[in-house]
Amino acid sequence: MSSLSDIGNLIYLYLDSIQPGEATAAPEFLINTAADLLNQRGGRNWIPIVVREIGRDQYQVVGNSFVYAVAEAAGLKQVWCVIADSSDETAEITKVLAGEVIPKINLSTASREDIMAALQYAIEQPGSPLKGIKIAIATNRIEEAPRQSWKSLDPIASLKCGITKGKKLNALKEVFYLTPTPAKEDKPDNADSTEQEDLTQLTVAKLKEKAKKHGIVGYSKMKKPELIEALSK
Secondary structure, eight states, X not given: OOOGGGTTOEEEEEGGGEEXXXXXXXXXXXXXXXXXXXXXXXXXXXXXXXXXXXXXTEEEEEEOHXXXXXXXHHTOSEEEEEEEOSOHHHHHHHHHHTTSSOOOEETTTOOHHHHHXXXXXXXXXXXXXXXXXXXXXXXXXXXXXXXXXXXXXGGGGGSOXXXXXXXXXXXXXXXXXXOOOOOOOOOOTTOOTTTTSOGGGSOHHHHHHHHHHTTOTTGGGOOHHHHHHHHXX
């Protein structure tokens, strides 16, 4: 296995020591045409493939999968690679930086500017079902909604901003995700503000007062240890 000192290094690796990882979405025409051009220009991939080591002298593509596909189609024996660490976080950001994955923003905490930018991007995509949406209205209504507690994007469909369930709402899933804040549990009406106090530090009178609020039968005749035991249940 490579040492930590190898991470970030540019290394010339044999192509047969590299596994493809996630395949590129590029059309076969682009791959084959680029492969022909690569061979015509000396057969060196000047944009390195990003890989992580998965075994002794064995690697896996985590970024620039298009370059890997082109190198394979060109029949290259060796390719330039950059060694990345093995974390999923590194693989994720590598795909984003390589333009292979669209980054999403957290709608639970996004600013108005981020919401508008994400909507603008989604609207401008070819064949977007969101075309015709009034972006200012949609942005304002989404920003003002209680999105911090949303568990899905479905509530957007009820904001009357032109975004309905189906294709329009699904298009937003390409740019937004949610990390809802857990709802705080309501305390019962008879909850005592001193509930978390150390019962052993309270006087018998205080303990009896708490026992009365909790509806403990026979509390008036109990001694301190009995009161503590009853209140602890």
